[in-house]
Amino acid sequence: MKNHLKTHLIQKENNQLIIAGKTAKQIIAIAGGTPCYIYDANKIKKQIASLKSQLPARIHLHYAVKANPFPPLVGQIATWVDGFDVASHQELLLALSCGMPSHKISLAGPGKSYNDLAAAILSGAIINVESSLELTRIYGICESHQCKANISLRINPDFELKHSGMSMGGGSKVFGIDAELAPKIISSIDTDFVNFKGLHIFSGSQNLNQHALVETHNKTFDLAYRLLDQACVSASQINIGGGFGIPYFENDKMLPLSAITDNLSLLMSQYQTKLNNAEIHLELGRYLVGSGGVYLSEIIDKKVSRGKTYLVVDGGMHHHLANSGNFGQVIRKNYPVLLANRIEDSECETVDVVGPLCTPLDILARGVSLPLAEVGDIFAVLQSGAYGASASPQEFLSQPKLRELLL
Incomplete structure (x- = not known):
């Protein structure tokens, strides 16, 4: 399965994902580690301003706080x-x-x-x-x-x-x-x-x-x-x-x-x-903030089981239940994902990306094409600004706390 990245969803520089003007590793350093959500305030502000400019002047735009x-x-x-x-x-x-x-x-x-x-x-x-x-x-x-x-x-x-x-x-x-x-x-x-x-x-x-x-x-x-x-x-x-x-x-x-x-x-x-x-x-709610958030986690293991390659990251469904497919999807589908520190490469591989939890439901991406990954690379889930952290069972299996950051 191909990785369905859409160019309008990403900003990149030197083959690295740029969020709020910074690379993923810079953001992680500011946040104090992974896993973390990063919300781009300027991107969300532009999304809201763009919509308001197109709506009839007499319509009042309200934000549904439950989205984030x-x-x-x-x-x-x-x-x-x-x-x-x-x-x-x-x-x-x-x-x-x-x-x-x-x-x-x-x-x-x-x-x-x-x-x-x-x-x-x-x-x-x-x-x-x-x-x-x-x-x-x-x-x-x-x-x-x-x-x-x-x-x-x-x-x-x-x-x-x-x-x-x-x-x-x-x-x-x-x-x-x-x-x-x-x-x-x-x-x-x-x-x-x-x-x-x-x-x-x-x-x-x-x-x-x-x-x-x-x-x-x-x-x-x-x-x-x-x-x-x-x-x-x-x-x-x-x-x-x-x-x-x-x-x-x-x-x-x-x-x-x-x-x-x-x-x-x-x-x-x-x-x-x-x-x-x-x-x-x-x-x-979602329309205003969804595209302004990215979920970042670090690859901590890589393994091959009977011909299938798995990337194990330090975040998972307990932080991003919707992306795992357990938040209303009948058939699980992948969000747009990438390696934030190496978006493209001449050599790629098809992988499943999974989290650290002791359950087969802990899936972040299935059958996606990514550059050959190494431990320490940063895995990013785009379109993650809505129904992410607050819609997920963060206490499940008593994993380390999630970080959230607005820049």
């Missing part, structure tokens, strides 16, 4: 986006500590605890309500604290985002309130306890099909209008979700934006009056 909650990174992103979407009490505290105004923070999740709800209510963040019972619990907390909550209703739409890596809407879902039930719930909201802000409609993630996203945006705007019209209320904001994907695997192509942004401009014009000039929030 590394505090120094979130602190930087706070100055580049219009709001945060969080999925836990801890993420809410992080968002607040970064100086993001509470009314620009929304909290989602199907199983919010009392502490989650109380913290969001009292801080002034917006709660995306996922069930009738959750709404009743919010009333109780507000009555107890003599205050009002800011809420939106998360809607489980009657459609899904086609071609998504992970479906979040349509059919029976744990997420949100079924669309057909929403108008009655909205109409019955007790305004003594809550301020109704709007709707949250998130249909899917990791999508590289522009036509599917256009279709879903059309259905989302239409659904938002119909629900509000049936309930005879207006909204001040509507979160249309995200779903923009990035290329990971062989044959993946970058998501073309022009059709999507052109269509959003049309929808903003078409629905501006119908939705009473409600703010439209686009919630993205």
